[in-house]
Each structure stands twice: as structure tokens, then as C-alpha cells.
Amino acid sequence: MVTSAALFLIPQALGQHGRLGSLGIAIGFLGGYVGHTIGHRFTHLDLPVDHTATELTIHALSAGAIIGAIYTAMPSLTSILGIALISHKAPAGYAAARRLAERGESVTTLLLPAAAVGLVALPVGIVGISPGGELRGLLFGVAAGVFLHVAVDLLPECTTGSETCPVDAADHDVDVHQLQDRLRRHAALSSILGGVAVVIAWSLVI
Numbered sequence: 001m002v003t004s005a006a007l008f009l010i011p012q013a014l015g016q017h018g019r020l021g022s023l024g025i026a027i028g029f030l031g032g033y034v035g036h037t038i039g040h041r042f043t044h045l046d047l048p049v050d051h052t053a054t055e056l057t058i059h060a061l062s063a064g065a066i067i068g069a070i071y072t073a074m075p076s077l078t079s080i081l082g083i084a085l086i087s088h089k090a091p092a093g094y095a096a097a098r099r100l101a102e103r104g105e106s107v108t109t110l111l112l113p114a115a116a117v118g119l120v121a122l123p124v125g126i127v128g129i130s131p132g133g134e135l136r137g138l139l140f141g142v143a144a145g146v147f148l149h150v151a152v153d154l155l156p157e158c159t160t161g162s163e164t165c166p167v168d169a170a171d172h173d174v175d176v177h178q179l180q181d182r183l184r185r186h187a188a189l190s191s192i193l194g195g196v197a198v199v200i201a202w203s204l205v206i
Helices: 002-016 018-044 051-073 075-102 107-127 133-158 176-205
Strands: none
Touching (some): 075 107
């Protein structure tokens, strides 16, 4: 996701409007952090909805509005934005589905957040909103900032054994330190391979 933001979104944001693109990156990053932090408070409430699905839906709705506006304004960039979107949504969806499966819950609750991007992006595209260069730079910047926030938020989860993702030795037959080291190596390798895959996709569409 860091690679996607760096190759696909940040150059477009700064290319459309340097100052507003930079501002958009800051707004997206800080807005993602604030929204995630405030949204975490709802996990302590007994609501009749899955908290993970709700957070993903809210994020997808806002992303859909940005994507719809960008598609309408710059249709030539659809392949670039599409690859950036897939590289972001695929791992997030997999992680959410795996978490639900481990808890014995149905993954069908993820259908709404999966469709939320299209539910908002399509109406925005049909209306034909065509922002100017300043607003396009801001939109790309916000999208890049959100991507970077999600990536930075996920990085601690990759280092299993940290405070954010502890490992209980009682749940495993092997030494917990060996398990932590192995999982960290897997996380590092996955990050490298994911970055390389995005670079290859970038080289094909640019």
C-alpha cells in the first residue's frame, strides 16, 4: 500500500496542484487517524452490527466519492487508480474475512463494505462531477493520505509479538520467540513481494 501511494497517487496529487496536493495528503493521513481513533470507541458499544464491517463500510463510502470524482475528471487514469485500489482493498478484505472466520462468524457481513465503493462511485460518475485541477490535486492527495494511514496502521500488526499483536505461547507448541521471529520474517518478505508486484504493475500501465 505504501508503494501504491508513492507510485500512483502522490505523483498525481502533486502533478495536479503541488500545494493543495500536499495539503490533501496531510488531510487524508490525519483524517484517517482521527476517524480510526474515534471509530474505535464504537467497539465498546453493544451494537447489532459487526464493528469491522462498519469501519470498512464507512471507509469505502468516502473512498467511493473520491474515486468517482477522479474517474469522471480523468478517465485516462482509470487503470492507475484501479490497480492502486485493488492493492489496497484486497489485503484489507482478506484480513477482515480471516478475522471473522477465526471467530466463527460469517464473512457475508463484508458484502456491504465490498460494494460500498461502487454504490457511491457510480452515482458520482453518472452525475458527471468534473473538478478543476486544484480540487483534483486535493482529492488525489486525500486518497494518498488515507492509503498511507492505513498502511502505517497495518505495519505494527505485521510485527507479531508487539504490543498491538501479542502471541500467546500457550497457543503454540514451539518456542514463542522462534514463532515471533518466523512471523516477522514472513511479514517482511510479504511486504517486499507486495511492493515488487505493485512496481511491476506500475511499469506496465505507465
